[in-house]
Amino acid sequence: MKPKLIAILLLIVIAPLVLMAWLGVSLARNEQERAQKDFERVLLARLSDVRDRIASLTAEQERAFLELTQVATRGPDRLREITRKERLVKQFFIMNADGDLVYPVRNGTETESENAFLFRTEPIWQTGTTFTDPSDLPDRARLSYGWHTWFWGNGMHFLFWQEQESGEIVGIEVDRMVLMSDVLGELPADDHPGDRSEHDRIKLVNAKSETIYQWGPYEPAADESPSADLSLAAPLGAWTLQYYVSGLTGTGGTSIFNITSGLVVMAFLLVFLAVYFYRENMRNMREAEQKVSFVNQVSHELKTPLTNIRMYGELLNDSVSDDDARLRKWAGIIMAESQRLSRLITNVLTFAKKQKGTIRLRMTSGVVDAVIDSVLISFRPSLEKSGMQIRLFTGAPATVELDPDVLEQILGNLLNNVEKYASAGEHLCITSAREGDMTTIIVADSGPGIPETDAEKVFAPFTRLSNKITDGVAGTGMGLGISRDLARLHGGDLVMDPSESGTTFRLTLKTPVRAS
């Protein structure tokens, strides 16, 4: 099989597959990304539910704290009493409008727990922390309040504060253990069936990424990243909810499977088509080869009877008396026709060789002018009979390296065309000349000529110009094309020169002087 055909077949199979694979993978990737985002949204929605639940708990606690911070009587005793009663309250504190802590203070009357509070909160007071409402635009209808968190000891501690109308700030240190316990109480139990998905786990982690609480059956690897995460609202903003899911679910995997399946099916289809076209092509080529082979065989078979027709025609011609014009004419016709048939067969065989790629030259020594003479001998009678004057200007008498059979075939085809199409002309002029290694032969007739626009068309295989000159004249349209191929094989060319009248063909051949 020809490499070109293989390349085309491969292209037919591979190019669409590569394109489809590229499109499929891009599509799958987009699909996967989209599915991932959708999935993350679902996960975030679940995490949001949890956060909202915690947030509502915090909000409820805030409401309770707001009531507590507005207690009218703020004497230490009253505050200590509330502290004892309220499980969430660990310690009250009061700052005056100037930002100074006025309760509790170390004045000898402080309790042990108040002293511990002062110790825990020392960094807050030392850095002169101001409490500001986190809302950008605090509602002027209400007093400012908010949370303040800080790290101390082994964890985060929480302060809730509210500004009073007097400018004082009344705050509460929230018992972190109670708060945490309340928060965890809001979260599903580890064996809660309602919130349990097949392969997931939600973790509540602190700022140090330590797991505070987790639920769900899935056990993520130590280095596994969460599929989604969400920070809690203040005051638990340092804590994060993390969602772990076993594997990347969604439609990505399915898409890749679908696309791969599609590609495999398409590949089979394309391979089937390629094989089909290959077989069709091979069948056509085989048929064409058989035809060429048949024509080749027949042409060779024709050579033996043709030899006999030509040989006996010549014997007849030699035996006929010069006086018997009629018999001589008939013998001449037999000879001329056998030579015409011989040229046709030679052209067919050359064409078949060209198709098979076996056409080649058989270089030997010869004289260009002698070949011109010998070819002209067979054409002279018929050309002169039609009233054509033959002018021969030979200028290539040297013995050179050439394939005389090829030169004879080309000249035979050119003169055959003159005989067929230009016999109405008055003269035929054949000129030969040699320059360097090249020999040029010009065959010019004064016939009706060929339009310049058809100068290349006449060399196309099986092309016959259709006009009043060619119509009705038998021909195969092979001669000039084959002649040009042969001339090029012989290191030259065959072209049609523009001429004012008639047709001029210029044949060049590479004919180096043969080394003796």
Next chain:
Amino acid sequence: MKILIAEDDQNTRDGLLEILGTEGYVTIGAADGKQALDLFVREKPDMVCLDVMMPGISGYDVCREIRRFNTDVPVIFLTAKSEEIDKVLGLELGADDYISKPFGIKEVIARIRAVARRTIARSPGKEDLPASFKMDDLDVIPSELRARREETSIDLGPRDIKILALLHRNRGKVLDRDTIFNECWGLDYMPNSRSLDQHISQLRKKIELDPRNPRIIQTVHNAGYRYESL
């Protein structure tokens, strides 16, 4: 000079025998390879023309067989396929030349004559050929199967040489057709005055400057031909 022609197509074979016989060669025809080998051994020809495709033993095999015990005899192949030409010209077969089908008489004669000339040059004296002689302004060189007029070389066949030598030996005498036939064609050849006249006519075209007014071979009406030495 004796030529063996091995060609299975009878018409081609007969045509070649006729052409080469007229040219003055002694010819033997073989219809297949086996007959060709038998005749080669029995008749010892000076040249062999072999068709490539023959029934039984092919031309290639005949050539190989001949070359086993005779490396000198010239072998010319008759081929129909160009592929065969490459083979016959290859060193393996050692052929001297080839003639492509379809061939014309002139081509056959020219090729055979060229090989014959080389054969004669290789073994001078083997052929019973007269020494060079001059007729009018024509130098006839039998050993080269050609004549020369100044710078022009004219190819001649063995029979042309015989006719010219006969006329030259009997210069001034009129030779009748029977004499010419017996001397140049042989006693066993069926006389045919027409073929003699045809041959003379063809010969004149080759050697005479003006064939219509011949100076070398003159016709003596109702008697025969004569070469009149000037």
